[in-house]
Amino acid sequence: MTGALDPRGAWAADRCTIAKALDVVSTRSAFLILREAFYGTTRFDDFAARARISEPVAAARLRELVQEGLLEREDYREPRQRTRQRYRLTAKGADLFPALAALMQWGDRWLDNRGGPVELRHRDCGEPVAVELRCAAGHVIGTNELDLARRPRRR
């Protein structure tokens, strides 16, 4: 990676979208709630139990994530059952998956001697799935082949 970017610009803190993303999901519990959502968890108790966080924390994070549009809360009932609630990922929430997957992949590589307990596979062809940096021309990009540049203003 080359520092072609002037680091003194106002972009750094004011507009940095990493910082903005971290404002939305900065806490451990938020990440773990989202992990569970990706794993298919939908109910309050399951979120708390599986992410191993207390109910008050689960309630707080779920409320925030709903408010920020990553999850939506929905009442539903199965035939002959009482009404229940569930939390489902929105498009905005689902689109965070690559970030979670990248964290998982890094943890698999560097923090677990067995390569991690969970594997991602392509449903159609069964092949393992990985997170990659790739350019529009189709090249896989290593971290040392990157240029950073200010994005030109659109319009």
Next chain:
Amino acid sequence: MTGALDPRGAWAADRCTIAKALDVVSTRSAFLILREAFYGTTRFDDFAARARISEPVAAARLRELVQEGLLEREDYREPRQRTRQRYRLTAKGADLFPALAALMQWGDRWLDNRGGPVELRHRDCGEPVAVELRCAAGHVIGTNELDLARRPRRR
């Protein structure tokens, strides 16, 4: 994504490498320090100023990140200058870049109406770079085309 995974297994909390990764970089300041490292920052004062965190926090995070092997601290001197210190990404630290890039890409898409201030480009061909999920057969994978499975024990 399909929940082909039994969510009650001990894997969830004990071995989950997302949780492990979050133990290493759970705080906002750790992410921002790493962002700066990727942007090319190497010196203490610059980390604090550019990530907009206080010196005590910068000192604490840098120490932890060095201890966990994401950064290394190094004395160096340029000719006729006094000795200085710098922090550089290790391979382990650099390998976290896809996670940062994924967060940035998500923030660019959902939290900034101008598509974000920073652009990643392939140095060789100049084309923009994106984070992707892709299977070993070469297919780009959407979040809804994933299967989760326990990874079989190796050996």
Next chain:
DNA sequence: CCGTATCCACAACGATACTG
């Protein structure tokens, strides 16, 4: 089930001042 209320502990952080 799906939460809320209360209380408490500790971590994270900023501000400020200071040192080799």
Next chain:
DNA sequence: CAGTATCGTTGTGGATACGG
């Protein structure tokens, strides 16, 4: 330049108990 010391505030979270 590269930090440490101190203080106060807020955030994050666990434990426990309780209510629709």
